[in-house]
Amino acid sequence: MIKDMFGQTRLKVNLHLHTTESDGNKTAREAADIYRQAGYDVIAITDHWKYRESGITCGLRILSGAEYNIGGGDGSGGVFHFLALGCRHAPQVQKEDSAQTILDEINRRGGLAVLAHPAWSLNTPEQTRGLSGIGATEIYNTVSDAGQSSRPYSGDFVDCCACQGRIYPLIADDDTHYYDGSDETASCIMLSCAPDASDQEILDAIRRQAFYATQGPEIHIFRNGDQVTVRCSPVSRISFFSNAVWARDRCVRGENLTQNSCRLLPFETFIRAEATDSRGRRAWSNILRL
Ligand SMILES: [Zn+2]
Ligand SMILES: [Zn+2]
Known part of the structure; x- marks a missing residue:
């Protein structure tokens, strides 16, 4: 938690992280410990197809979450990765579901659906034009520039969507896997929110864009x-x-x-x-x- 240049309280938040429960290389306890020591106030643990409930791990607040990915690895076929954040109950989704079905289920559960790393997924504005219920998108995804890929920045995608009138809250996060040390504690959002805010209040603050995304500068x-x-x-x-x-x-x-x-x-x-x-x-x- 910091005070920004205007005296506003800001929570340091990473909304995208994987553990040994999916394809990450550290346990939830190890991951939480690293982020707590790096000054984070909240993280979401978003393992693939495995919904984790909210709670406290190693002294760090965990916002409930998962990542639902469909479309395999061929970007020409439509690859979509959605973070489900802050749902009241785990979404009931399957790997055969369509993108719209997954979005609907996340929203039905009261969660925030985030389109993860559109640049990495080669998402186009046309692919997402017909989808409803995307609550935010990543503008930067640290792991997409770590190790074995190099498309971390989705600014062109968000600008082209905005040209079509679709304006999303712009999140930066790590998508931490602990691959090589370069995908952890690098990108975050600084959320204008009370330290004791409920999950719902955190989601509301994201929806009304009460944050900036950063790797350091304010x-x-x-x-x-x-x-x-x-x-x-x-x-x-x-x-x-x-x-x-x-x-x-x-x-x-x-x-x-x-x-x-x-x-x-x-x-x-x-x-x-x-x-x-x-x-x-x-x-x-x-x-x-x-
Ligand atoms: Zn992903
Ligand atoms: Zn991920």
């Missing part, structure tokens, strides 16, 4: 009329992303930057921002609908 985005401003901890690059493929003043580079502003164009329908610090660690704002 980032906040504000709109005032036709001006949009980013405030952040010291970084070396601040960029804006919208449905404008090009516009002035959308990227600034330098040392110890803590603010950047841009003026909106009349046709812009959404905007978001990213910041990168001198060590290459990134932060992602949520999307402002204009």
Whole structure:
């Protein structure tokens, strides 16, 4: 738990992690211990097809969760991985179920359905256009840049979806497997939420985008009329992303930057921002609908 630059309490949260219950290399107790020592307040343990209830493990709060993956390994056929978070009861789903059936069941159980690593899965906006009930999507997935794959960043996917009017809360998480040490305690969300918030309150805070996603830097985005401003901890690059493929003043580079502003164009329908610090660690704002 930290106070951000505006004095707001933030919980440090990783919503995607695997253990020896599926294809992770550490037990839940070992994983929780590592995240607790790294200053996290909450993690979700999301083993494949195995729903874990909420609780406390090694002194760390666990948000209930699982990951339901369908479509095998061929991206041309439609690969979907959904996190089910905070369900009141375990979803009753099977590996033969369709993506929509899984989404419906997660929502029926009161959970948040997160589209995991769309870039890694080669998901297109067209593949997800007909799906309802996606509550959030990952913009960054650490393990997708660790070990044996290199598509961690889903910014192009979320921007193309936003061009179609579908704006999701943008989560960064580790998808920890403990493959090689590079997929743990790297990416998280910093959630504006009371420390004693219920599971439901945590889900609600995610749904209303009361967080920023980060690997270290702090980032906040504000709109005032036709001006949009980013405030952040010291970084070396601040960029804006919208449905404008090009516009002035959308990227600034330098040392110890803590603010950047841009003026909106009349046709812009959404905007978001990213910041990168001198060590290459990134932060992602949520999307402002204009
Ligand atoms: Zn996955
Ligand atoms: Zn996963």
